[in-house]
Amino acid sequence: MRVLVTGGAGFIGSHVVDALIGEGHSVAVVDDFSSGKREHVNPKARLYELDIRSRDLEQVFAKERPEVVNHHAAQVDVRDSVADPIFDADVNIVGSLNLLECAREHGVRKFIYASTGGAVYGEPIRLPCDENHPLNPVCPYGVSKLAVEHYLYVYRLSYGLEHTILRYPNVYGPRQDPSGEGGVAAIFARQMVQGEQVVINGSGEQERDFIYVHDIVRANMLAMDRGQGQVYNLGCGVGTSINELFAKMKEMTGYASEPVHGPPKIGETLKIYLDGAKVKRELRWEPAVALEEGLRATIESFRDTP
Numbered sequence: 439m440r441v442l443v444t445g446g447a448g449f450i451g452s453h454v455v456d457a458l459i460g461e462g463h464s465v466a467v468v469d470d471f472s473s474g475k476r477e478h479v480n481p482k483a484r485l486y487e488l489d490i491r492s493r494d495l496e497q498v499f500a501k502e503r504p505e506v507v508n509h510h511a512a513q514v515d516v517r518d519s520v521a522d523p524i525f526d527a528d529v530n531i532v533g534s535l536n537l538l539e540c541a542r543e544h545g546v547r548k549f550i551y552a553s554t555g556g557a558v559y560g561e562p563i564r565l566p567c568d569e570n571h572p573l574n575p576v577c578p579y580g581v582s583k584l585a586v587e588h589y590l591y592v593y594r595l596s597y598g599l600e601h602t603i604l605r606y607p608n609v610y611g612p613r614q615d616p617s618g619e620g621g622v623a624a625i626f627a628r629q630m631v632q633g634e635q636v637v638i639n640g641s642g643e644q645e646r647d648f649i650y651v652h653d654i655v656r657a658n659m660l661a662m663d664r665g666q667g668q669v670y671n672l673g674c675g676v677g678t679s680i681n682e683l684f685a686k687m688k689e690m691t692g693y694a695s696e697p698v699h700g701p702p703k704i705g706e707t708l709k710i711y712l713d714g715a716k717v718k719r720e721l722r723w724e725p726a727v728a729l730e731e732g733l734r735a736t737i738e739s740f741r742d743t744p
C-alpha cells in the first residue's frame with residue numbers, strides 16, 4: 439500500500455516507517471526536522487522536508503497518491519504548549535487540518551492518528567482510564583491533540599474518510615530525544631549512562647503507563663485496515679511511578695548517585711494509566727515487551743549513541 443507518514447523522522451514515526459517498509463509498503467515521509475533527525479529516516483522512504491502547515495503539502499499528495507496517512511508530526515512538548523499555545527494550536531490543529539483537507543481532496547482511504555491518552559483525559563477521576571472517561575485536558579497540548587479527534591469524526595461523517603485514533607501512553611525506546619522535554623526514560627538513560635545528575639520533577643510519585651515503542655508500532659500496523667472509526671487506548675493499565683522507574687534503571691545501569699528532586703511541571707497530570715481492554719478485544723493488541731526488557735534495550739541504545 440502507499441502510505442504517507444508525517445513525523446517520520448521523529449522517535450515513534452521513524453519506527454513506524456521502518457515497520458511499514460519491512461512489510462513491503464511504499465512509504466513517503468513528511469517532516470520539517472524541527473525535532474526529528476535525518477539519520478532516523480529509513481533510506482527506502484521518499485523524504486519530503488516540509489511543514490505540515492505548508493500549502494505545498496498538496497503537491498506531495500498529488501505526487502504520492504497515498505492510500506493511508508499515518509499522522510505523527512506534532513508539537514509534542516507539554517511545557518512549550520503552555521508557554522506558546524498559539525504555536526501549539528497552529529501546528530497540531532491547523533497543520534492536521536491541512537493534512538485532512540489534502541486527504542479528502544486526494545481520495546485517501548484511511549487516516550491513522552497518534553493521539554495522547556496521557557493528555558486528553560486530564561486529571562483522571564478513575565484509573566485506569568478507559569476510552570469513555572471524561573475528556574478534560576489540563577494543558578493546551580491535550581486540547582490541540584483532542585481537537586483533531588473531533589475533526590476526524592467530522593471528516594468520516596461528511597466525506598467518508600476512515601480513521602483510527604490511537605491514544606498513546608508514555609512511549610519509550612531507542613531514538614527518543616533526551617534533550618529538553620523528551621520522555622523520562624530517555625532522559626534517565628542518557629543521564630545514567632553519562633554519569634550525570636538525575637533530576638526528578640516533583641516528588642517522583644507521578645505514575646505513568648510505559649509502553650515500548652515496538653508495541654506502539656504493532657498497533658499502527660493493525661490499524662492499517664482495522665478499527666474503522668474507532669478510538670483505542672494503548673496502555674497496559676498499570677502505573678509505574680517515576681521513583682520506581684529511577685530505581686529499576688539505576689540497578690540496570692549501575693548508576694551510583696541518588697536523584698535530586700526539582701519543582702513539578704506545570705500542566706502535568708499526577709497519575710495516568712490507560713485501560714487497554716478495548717484494543718485487546720477488537721484488534722487483539724496488547725503490549726508484548728515487559729518494562730525491564732524495554733528499558734534494557736533503551737539503555738543499550740544510549741550506550742551506543744548517547
Ligand SMILES: NC(=O)c1ccc[n+]([C@@H]2O[C@H](COP(=O)([O-])OP(=O)(O)OC[C@H]3O[C@@H](n4cnc5c(N)ncnc54)[C@H](O)[C@@H]3O)[C@@H](O)[C@H]2O)c1
Nearest residue numbers: 445447448449450470471472473474489490511512606609
Ligand atoms: N512519545 C510519547 O510518549 C507520546 C505520547 C502520546 C502521544 N504521542 C504523539 O506521537 C507523535 C510522535 O511523537 P514523538 O514522541 O515521536 O515526537 P517527536 O518529536 O520525536 O516526533 C515528531 C516529529 O514531527 C516532526 N514535526 C514537528 N512539527 C512538524 C511540522 N510542523 N511539520 C512537519 N513535521 C513536524 C518533528 O520534526 C518530528 O520528527 C506525536 O503526534 C505525539 O503527540 C507521543
